[in-house]
Amino acid sequence: MRTFRIGLLLGLRQIQRASVWTTLLIISVMMLTFLNLIAVSGVLVGLIAGAENAVRENSLGDVVISTRSDEDHILNTQAIVRELDTYTEVTTRSVRYLGSGELEANYKERRDLQGDADVTNVKVTGIDPISENNTSNLSEYVVEGSYLSPDEEGMILIGAYYLSQYAELYGDIFETVEDVHPGDTVRLTAGDIQKEFTVKGILQSKVDDVNLNTYISEREFRRLFGRIDQNADLIAVKLVDPTTNQSVKDSLVQSGLDRFAKIQTFEEGTPKFLADIKKTFNLLGTFIGSIGLVVASITIFIIIFINALSRRRNIGILKGIGISERAIEIAYVLQAIFYALAGSALGAFLTYGVLIPYFDVNPIQFPFSEGILVAEPLSTFYKFITLFFTTLIAGFLPAWLITRQNTLNSILGRK
Amino acid sequence: MKLIKAKDIYRTFITGDLETHVLKGVDIEVEEGEFVAIMGKSGAGKSTLMYQLSVLDHPTSGNLTVDNIDVSQLPESEQTEFRLNTLGYIFQDYALAPDLDASENVMLPLLMKGEDWDKAREKAVQMLESVGLKNKEENLPAQLSGGEQQRVAVARAIVGSPKIIFADEPTANLDSISGQAIIDLLGKLNERGQTIVIVTHEEEYTKYCNRIVRMEDGLIVKEEINRKIKSKK
Numbered sequence A: 001m002r003t004f005r006i007g008l009l010l011g012l013r014q015i016q017r018a019s020v021w022t023t024l025l026i027i028s029v030m031m032l033t034f035l036n037l038i039a040v041s042g043v044l045v046g047l048i049a050g051a052e053n054a055v056r057e058n059s060l061g062d063v064v065i066s067t068r069s070d071e072d073h074i075l076n077t078q079a080i081v082r083e084l085d086t087y088t089e090v091t092t093r094s095v096r097y098l099g100s101g102e103l104e105a106n107y108k109e110r111r112d113l114q115g116d117a118d119v120t121n122v123k124v125t126g127i128d129p130i131s132e133n134n135t136s137n138l139s140e141y142v143v144e145g146s147y148l149s150p151d152e153e154g155m156i157l158i159g160a161y162y163l164s165q166y167a168e169l170y171g172d173i174f175e176t177v178e179d180v181h182p183g184d185t186v187r188l189t190a191g192d193i194q195k196e197f198t199v200k201g202i203l204q205s206k207v208d209d210v211n212l213n214t215y216i217s218e219r220e221f222r223r224l225f226g227r228i229d230q231n232a233d234l235i236a237v238k239l240v241d242p243t244t245n246q247s248v249k250d251s252l253v254q255s256g257l258d259r260f261a262k263i264q265t266f267e268e269g270t271p272k273f274l275a276d277i278k279k280t281f282n283l284l285g286t287f288i289g290s291i292g293l294v295v296a297s298i299t300i301f302i303i304i305f306i307n308a309l310s311r312r313r314n315i316g317i318l319k320g321i322g323i324s325e326r327a328i329e330i331a332y333v334l335q336a337i338f339y340a341l342a343g344s345a346l347g348a349f350l351t352y353g354v355l356i357p358y359f360d361v362n363p364i365q366f367p368f369s370e371g372i373l374v375a376e377p378l379s380t381f382y383k384f385i386t387l388f389f390t391t392l393i394a395g396f397l398p399a400w401l402i403t404r405q406n407t408l409n410s411i412l413g414r415k
Numbered sequence B: 001m002k003l004i005k006a007k008d009i010y011r012t013f014i015t016g017d018l019e020t021h022v023l024k025g026v027d028i029e030v031e032e033g034e035f036v037a038i039m040g041k042s043g044a045g046k047s048t049l050m051y052q053l054s055v056l057d058h059p060t061s062g063n064l065t066v067d068n069i070d071v072s073q074l075p076e077s078e079q080t081e082f083r084l085n086t087l088g089y090i091f092q093d094y095a096l097a098p099d100l101d102a103s104e105n106v107m108l109p110l111l112m113k114g115e116d117w118d119k120a121r122e123k124a125v126q127m128l129e130s131v132g133l134k135n136k137e138e139n140l141p142a143q144l145s146g147g148e149q150q151r152v153a154v155a156r157a158i159v160g161s162p163k164i165i166f167a168d169e170p171t172a173n174l175d176s177i178s179g180q181a182i183i184d185l186l187g188k189l190n191e192r193g194q195t196i197v198i199v200t201h202e203e204e205y206t207k208y209c210n211r212i213v214r215m216e217d218g219l220i221v222k223e224e225i226n227r228k229i230k231s232k233k
Helices: A002-017 A020-060 A077-085 A129-136 A164-170 A218-225 A242-254 A272-310 A312-320 A325-361 A377-403 A407-412 B046-053 B076-086 B102-112 B117-130 B146-158 B176-191
Strands: A063-066 A090-105 A118-127 A142-145 A155-159 A185-190 A193-203 A214-217 A234-239 A262-265 A364-366 A369-371 B002-015 B018-031 B035-040 B061-066 B087-090 B164-168 B195-199 B211-216 B219-225
Touching: A002 A325, A002 B102, A020 A129, A020 A272, A020 A325, A020 A364, A020 A369, A020 A377, A063 A242, A077 A090, A077 A234, A090 A129, A090 A218, A118 A129, A118 A185, A118 A218, A129 A234, A155 A185, A185 A218, A193 A218, A214 A218, A234 A242, A242 A262, A272 A312, A272 A325, A272 A377, A312 A325, A312 A377, A312 A407, A325 A377, A407 B076, B002 B046, B018 B046, B018 B195, B018 B219, B035 B046, B035 B176, B046 B061, B046 B164, B046 B195, B076 B087, B087 B146, B102 B117, B102 B146, B117 B146, B146 B164, B146 B176, B164 B176, B176 B195
Parallel strands: A118 A214, A155 A193, B035 B195, B035 B211, B087 B164, B164 B195
Antiparallel strands: A063 A234, A063 A262, A090 A118, A090 A185, A090 A234, A142 A193, A155 A214, A185 A193, A364 A369, B002 B018, B002 B061, B211 B219
């Protein structure tokens, strides 16, 4: 205890009487190291989290009800919808009918009937335009033309990646039709049934499921695909509080609705590869951040070493008058702790007070995602602990190296 | 009572192939209450002898007992504890902790001994007053003159009531008035029974010493008793 008290006195006074600029510089190094640890992995994970958020907001919702693997469609869809409408936690839901077909464009201008038609295979989704828009804000992603109106027929929305003028940015990876714009007519073929649609709008989003999709009204979908039973393929449910999705899912399962459909939370419905990428990016970020950690620990080591070395004689005299080595080591470790705490506190303030709110409002624009900064408090805490102990060791080692030197040699400045 | 008994003390420094014999078999004893001056020309070995006697260094060979404890082979950590409890030091260049104020510098040995903070501070302030530094307790070393810093060093050396005070050329960095004041201070301490061993090369500062030990080439060549000063024992 007495040793700690002396160490505390010496350490505090050294911090108090050190040059303000030097102290600020060291704290800045620690703060940047903390940010490096948090932000690099945070942006990498945020890139995937941004994509996930987009899928949640613009496609799947908080609870995903889909077709059981042993069925072709969701059974008793209307009963499920009625049940959902009784939940106060549910703000909106969109019932979707999914199918695939062949989209043909420019057939009216086609002169060479022997040549290839301008066709592409497309996903077709039948929707109620109002509830879909309430659930996924689909109308916000109309980049040309306009969104579907509830009562009109013969209109189609086409995802941008089916159109050559949008998809050419990505090379030849997408099968497209040429030069299609709002007002043009296209033909959609599902099995033996073919119907002509007018292009109402073109959709472009960060969510590929929107870019690689076509949307028509559910009534026309059922007619085109012969779905007279009104059983849908997917119901995207949006909740008042997205964090309650597990309990809502549990209630739906307890109601026995899982006999008719697969009921999942958004997280459960997220493809495993996304979770794996997230983990990989987190690891990658931690690895890159660790390099910063090593650099910071070397910096702290050098700073404390130079500090202790320049006070070598003073350390020798303290030992000479009977102050224990441990007390002197504690003084230097305390300085390192101070730098680590001050740097981390500033870093945490910047992360949670400035950077995260900033990136939430101004996400980083990646082609497939609006990247945010993800810094889970628990993960941040673990990184802080890592930084703290690394700094502690980096502070202790040089102090230990200097204090273990012969007392008289230290006093006289001999090697 | 003999506080220091040193017999046949050798100290040899080895640098590469070069061996330098600084002490070549020194015998010296110091009685409780004595004020002993070790004098000699530069390179005579007086400081090296003081480092042995004050347990800051290990003799290469020889027997050294301080306060009835064989200190010649004490491990470093026990030496530190021994110095804290038994010895006091005054260094040539004051050697105060630059970040601590005067009172905190004086408090250090007391706190290390486990003294309560408030009591230690009270004692430190009293001690600073006794060396003529009233109202200077919150000054940093850099805010004090050389003479004042050396007074703080004296206060630090005596605050823990050590059995022996070692002073290594305590006046070397001071002007003659300040130097004399420090010697007067040590003289007063000795009058109260404090055992003091001082290394100096200035004859005028030996007036309070009751014994002067003269060294040459690593050996004690002469011991003079100051008849005017009685040993306090």
